[in-house]
Amino acid sequence: MTEIDPKTQTELEAAVYRRLVAHLRARTDVQNIDMMNLAGFCRNCLSNWLKDAADAKGLELTKDAARAAVYGMPFSEWKAKHQTEASAEQRAAFAKAAAEPH
Template sequence: MAIDDKTRTELEAAVFRRLVEHLRGRTDVQNIELMNLAGFCRNCLSNWMKDAADAKGVGLSKDESREAVYGMPYEEWKAKYQGAATPEQLEAMKKVHPHSH
């Protein structure tokens, strides 16, 4: 499929927005579960957004990038939805993604 760069960027942006909306709706899925299964989580997405903003010289704080992904301030999301990680989950994360969170 040959598409121009503008269309490709628009499609990629639409996919990102859909992924973020999906994750916002799945508050039952904990970040540590995402990390252990897929090697990334909501925080990773927000960090990647911050990295992209920094590379473009766009002023975006870590808190702003997290709110863009979570749909609310990160501390609010944690208070509402984040459960305590089990020792097994923490151990699995060390094996799967040793240099993360």
């Protein structure tokens, strides 16, 4: 494997992040609870991680701005347009996963 310098590594990682966010913006049919149940993270996690990274750099980024950066719109708008009510099965799977040690 070719050795990748740190700057290029960061650029590649940033490109992957942008592609992931674009993919999630396009897949509005995929609910956050399903992502949490299957993968252990969701769009809100990504926005929290973005805010954490900004905080670590001493940059001001609000929770709402971080969510808008991930969702491509204010979270309240995305939620009204795309979020469905979680089923009993989805809620049970979420509760079970949350109770398991990580």
